[in-house]
Amino acid sequence: MFESYLSGMNFSVVFEKVQDAGFPTGYYYAHIPSLSLTTHGPGIEGARAAAADLLKLWLSEKRANGETVPAPAESLFSTLELPDDALQSA
Secondary structure: OHHHHHOOOOOOOEEEEOOOOOOOOOEEEEEEHHHOEEEEEEHHHHHHHHHHHHHHHHHHHHHHOOOOOOOOOOOOOOOOOOOOOHHHHO
16 A cells, blocks of 8 residues: 555655765765655665665655655756865855
8 A cells, every 4th residue: 555655756866975984885875855865775776775765664654644745856966066276265
């Protein structure tokens, strides 16, 4: 029944390699921007699985509390390159 509740819902996920010293090598963050959710896992597939688990739990909690689940938002991705002296001139 829960799977049919999620049917047709596609949320964007952005993956970012974890650079924190406390994490083992090869971990990635998985960000779901439209819901402001973030998790992590080993490799892209581990992070994807963690994001799917987090999303299911989050949506289940919303549903159990009778709260509205926001529709997935369109996501666009870009990068910004800053010159080396950007921090010095800020």
